[in-house]
Amino acid sequence: MTDVADRATAGFRQEFGGPPAGHWAAPGRVNLIGEHTDYNDGFVLPFALPLRTVAAADRQEGARWTVWSELSGETISFGADEVDEPGRVTGWGAYVAGVVWALRDAGHDVPGARLAIASDVPLGAGLSSSAALEAAVLTALVDLGGLDLPAERQPRLAQRAENRYVGAPTGIMDQSASIRCRDGHALFLDCRSEGVEHIPFDLRAAGLAMLVVDSHAPHRHADGEYAARRKSCEAGAERLGVPALRDVTVDQLDAALARLDDPETRRRVRHVVTEDQRVLDTVALLRAGRVREIGPLLTASHVSMRDDFEITVPEIDTAVETALAAGALGARMTGGGFGGCVLALVEADAADSVAGAVTAAYAERGFRAPGHVTVLPAAGAARLD
Ligand code: GLA
Numbered sequence: 001m002t003d004v005a006d007r008a009t010a011g012f013r014q015e016f017g018g019p020p021a022g023h024w025a026a027p028g029r030v031n032l033i034g035e036h037t038d039y040n041d042g043f044v045l046p047f048a049l050p051l052r053t054v055a056a057a058d059r060q061e062g063a064r065w066t067v068w069s070e071l072s073g074e075t076i077s078f079g080a081d082e083v084d085e086p087g088r089v090t091g092w093g094a095y096v097a098g099v100v101w102a103l104r105d106a107g108h109d110v111p112g113a114r115l116a117i118a119s120d121v122p123l124g125a126g127l128s129s130s131a132a133l134e135a136a137v138l139t140a141l142v143d144l145g146g147l148d149l150p151a152e153r154q155p156r157l158a159q160r161a162e163n164r165y166v167g168a169p170t171g172i173m174d175q176s177a178s179i180r181c182r183d184g185h186a187l188f189l190d191c192r193s194e195g196v197e198h199i200p201f202d203l204r205a206a207g208l209a210m211l212v213v214d215s216h217a218p219h220r221h222a223d224g225e226y227a228a229r230r231k232s233c234e235a236g237a238e239r240l241g242v243p244a245l246r247d248v249t250v251d252q253l254d255a256a257l258a259r260l261d262d263p264e265t266r267r268r269v270r271h272v273v274t275e276d277q278r279v280l281d282t283v284a285l286l287r288a289g290r291v292r293e294i295g296p297l298l299t300a301s302h303v304s305m306r307d308d309f310e311i312t313v314p315e316i317d318t319a320v321e322t323a324l325a326a327g328a329l330g331a332r333m334t335g336g337g338f339g340g341c342v343l344a345l346v347e348a349d350a351a352d353s354v355a356g357a358v359t360a361a362y363a364e365r366g367f368r369a370p371g372h373v374t375v376l377p378a379a380g381a382a383r384l385d
Contacts, residue, residue: 004120005384007070008056012116015068015075020056020116021144026135026381027052028121028128029177030212030334030343032186032201033294033301034279036309038171040233040272041192041244043279046173047201047377048181053119053132054384057140060112067096070118080104086165095130098165099137102157103147111145125214125371126340130166131174134158135381139179143383151381152194154179169227170336181380188283192246199286201377206291209351210343213323213358214371217315217339226336229268229309236260236269245272271308275301295330295345302332311337315367319344319358326350326357 005023012020027048034044060066063080069092078097082088083104089097096115103110115137121129138158142149149157158175162168172191181187185198203210237245240256248256253273260266278297285293302320306312312320316333323331323344331344346354355372362370 004052004118005054005056007118008054008116011068011070011118012056012058012114015116016058016066016114021058022140023054023056023384024136024140024143024381025052025054025384026132026139026178027181027378028132029174029181030127030210030341030375031173031177032334032343033282033298033332034173034275035301035305035334035337036229036233036311037246037272037275037279038173038191039169039230040237040276041246042272042276044173044189044191045186045199045279045282046177046181046189047186048177048380049121049127049375050378051120051122051127053117053121053129053136055115055117055136055140057113057115057144059144060114062112063110064112065096065100066114067093068116070116071123087167092133094166095133095161096137098161099134099141099158101165102161103138103141103149105160106157108147108149109145110141110147113141113144115140122214124219124339126335128174128178128335130162130168131158131178134161134175135178139381139383151179152196156194168223169230177380179381181377183379184377186286186377188279192244197283199283201286201291203291203376204348207348208291208329209346209348209374210376211323211328211346211351211354212334212373212375213319213342213344213355215313215315215319215339215342216368216370217313219339220313222336222338225311225338229311232265232268233272236265239265240269245269246276248273250274250277267308267310271304274304292329292345295328298330298332298343298345299324305333305337309337313338314365315339315362315370316342318361318365318367319370322358322361323354326354328354
């Protein structure tokens with residue numbers, strides 16, 4: 001049995017001795033462009049991957065949640081007491097308990113449940129396996145309990161689970177992508193209003209492919225560095241007297257930078273302000289059907305992350321440089337940084353040769369061999385049956 005839903009069902013039957021009431025699937029994501037803009041109230045453009053996390057689930061009596069995970073092979077169980085005290089449930093269970101906590105904290109009558117989780121989203125690759133887990137559990141509990149929580153309000157709640165229960169100060173992009181994306185489209189999200197536009201992103205029709213290279217670089221201090229970047233951005237906004245860096249436009253950038261005396265803050269601000277504009281420019285090109293022209297914007301985003309936001313690592317820069325030298329139309333790191341994956345926009349028939357060039361460059365530099373896959377935009381979270 002290899003299909004992820006079948007594996008979740010098998011786990012459910014084995015642990016709980018019967019069939020689940022249903023299956024809820026939520027995808028991982030890549031971000032096409034718009035990095036570290038979400039917590040600055042700015043713009044992002046992620047799309048969902050065809051890799052999903054599935055929760056096979058059923059109700060159970062009382063305020064108790066029992067969860068089996070294929071990955072750890074364990075079953076954990078917690079009640080309202082543990083849920084109501086953020087931090088009590090740890091490890092992967094914290095993402096599940098966090099969702100229950102966030103729902104209860106928002107006043108929902110969350111049903112007790114048994115869940116079996118299986119996933120095709122790799123962990124630690126920057127493809128939002130944690131958001132996929134949160135979204136699979138959240139949509140299962142919302143449906144099982146008949147809770148009044150429309151999809152557009154779910155990402156904020158899942159983000160709260162991650163910020164407050166798990167303790168990671170992430171923005172709203174990953175949960176929004178996992179819950180709100182549509183098949184064949186990228187999700188243009190305004191992280192301030194939470195308004196979305198589904199932008200057609202038909203790579204096949206354009207004769208293109210999106211290559212995802214997993215750098216396999218070890219995450220180096222990613223959590224602390226993420227929090228530090230967020231702090232710098234908030235400090236920059238405060239010094240500029242704006243609610244968030246989203247409120248500075250590229251036309252105002254030079255004047256804004258002149259008001260900041262700390263060179264590091266200046267670089268961070270420049271990344272965010274220019275990155276927001278690159279998202280808008282990318283969206284404009286995609287709306288006009290000019291898909292192959294987004295390449296230089298992707299590459300400019302990478303350069304900005306490397307030089308101004310300083311969140312890339314040698315394995316990542318090598319993958320981008322090599323992909324470009326091998327003919328990619330554009331390439332950039334995707335996700336929070338310090339490892340993870342690189343996206344390369346390539347001619348459909350060049351995906352293998354570009355991937356081969358990156359693999360050869362890694363071998364030459366003594367890096368661990370990278371992984372690679374080509375992807376098309378897939379659907380967001382949904383009940384499967
Ligand atoms: C991580 C976070 C997101 C976002 C990205 C960077 O994926 O979870 O909220 O900030 O990094 O764009």
